[in-house]
Amino acid sequence: MDNLKIEDIQDICFNISKNIILPKYQNLKDDDIKYKNGSDLVTSADIAAEKELKKNLLKIIPNSSFVGEEEYASNQNILNAYQEDNYCWTVDPIDGTTNFVNCRNKFAIMIALTKKSQILYSWIYKPLENNMSHAIFNDGAYLNNKKVKTKGVNSLDKATGSISTKYWDEKYWGSIQNLKNQFKEVNSYRCIGFEYLDIGVGQRNFAILSKLSPWDHIPGILFVREAGGSDIDFDNQPYNFSKKNNNLIVGNSKEFNLQILNKLGV
Numbered sequence: 001m002d003n004l005k006i007e008d009i010q011d012i013c014f015n016i017s018k019n020i021i022l023p024k025y026q027n028l029k030d031d032d033i034k035y036k037n038g039s040d041l042v043t044s045a046d047i048a049a050e051k052e053l054k055k056n057l058l059k060i061i062p063n064s065s066f067v068g069e070e071e072y073a074s075n076q077n078i079l080n081a082y083q084e085d086n087y088c089w090t091v092d093p094i095d096g097t098t099n100f101v102n103c104r105n106k107f108a109i110m111i112a113l114t115k116k117s118q119i120l121y122s123w124i125y126k127p128l129e130n131n132m133s134h135a136i137f138n139d140g141a142y143l144n145n146k147k148v149k150t151k152g153v154n155s156l157d158k159a160t161g162s163i164s165t166k167y168w169d170e171k172y173w174g175s176i177q178n179l180k181n182q183f184k185e186v187n188s189y190r191c192i193g194f195e196y197l198d199i200g201v202g203q204r205n206f207a208i209l210s211k212l213s214p215w216d217h218i219p220g221i222l223f224v225r226e227a228g229g230s231d232i233d234f235d236n237q238p239y240n241f242s243k244k245n246n247n248l249i250v251g252n253s254k255e256f257n258l259q260i261l262n263k264l265g266v
Helices: 006-024 044-060 076-083 097-101 169-179 192-201 214-226 252-265
Strands: 034-038 040-043 063-068 086-093 110-115 120-128 131-136 140-143 146-148 160-163 206-210 230-232 247-251
Touching: 006 044, 006 086, 006 110, 006 120, 006 131, 040 044, 040 063, 044 063, 044 086, 044 097, 044 110, 063 214, 076 086, 076 146, 086 192, 086 214, 110 192, 110 214, 120 192, 120 214, 131 214, 140 192, 140 214, 160 169, 160 192, 169 252, 192 206, 192 214, 192 247, 206 252, 214 247, 230 252, 247 252
Parallel strands: 063 086, 160 206
Antiparallel strands: 034 040, 086 110, 110 120, 120 131, 131 140, 140 146, 206 247, 230 247
16 A cells, blocks of 8 residues: 555546546537436546546556446446555546536536545545645545534534435335425535535535445445434435445434434434
C-alpha cells in the first residue's frame, strides 16, 4: 500500500474526465447511448471510462481485484471478489448517467478500495468542477484535502434528503409513503455520490435507499462515516457490502437514523 497516493487517484480521474467523459458531455450521439438490463442507461463514456480506470488502478496495486458497474452487467460473478482476502477496487465510472445523458450537471466518478468487509479508502470526483472528495478509514473525510465534519438536525420536519422511489418490498411501501410527508423536503439529485457528499458536509440530512449496488454506495458510505455520519439497514445493522442489503438509511447521526427507523415501524 506504500505506493497508494491520494493525488495519483485524482490525476487518474482528471485525465479520464478530460479525455473520455467531458468530450461526450452535451455531445452524445444516438449510438453512444444504450440500455443494459432492459432499463438502465449506459453510454460509450461509461464503458470507456471504466476500462481506463481498471487499467490504471490495477497498476497501483498489482494483483488486486476489480468490481465495476459496467463489467458487472456482463459478469455478475465479479462480486465474488468481496469474499476473497485481497484488495479490491470498486468503481462507478459515471454515477448519475441519466443526468449525464440529459446534460444535467450532477455526475461523478466514484472509486473505493476495500479488503474483505472493510472499506479502506474512497474517492468521489466531480468532473465539471475538478473537485475531489476522499475518505480514509479511521482518518477522516476530506473535501479538496480539507477535513470535513457533518452537522445534523434534531427532528424530521427540519430535515432535507431523498427517498428511493423504486424497488421497495411491498411490505415497506406504505410506511415509506407515509414517512415522506414528515420531512421538510424530499428530493433526489439522481446522483447518489452528490447526495453522500452533501450528507457528509451537513448540507443534507438523510437518504433512504433501496436496491443497493455496491458501486453506488461503498464510496459514499465511507465518506459519511468518516465525516461523523451513520448508516443502518432496516434490521438496525450497518451497511455491509460483502452481504446483500436490500435497504439502507444514511444520515448525519445514528440517533437521527433511529428516529427514521422508528417512524417506519420496521
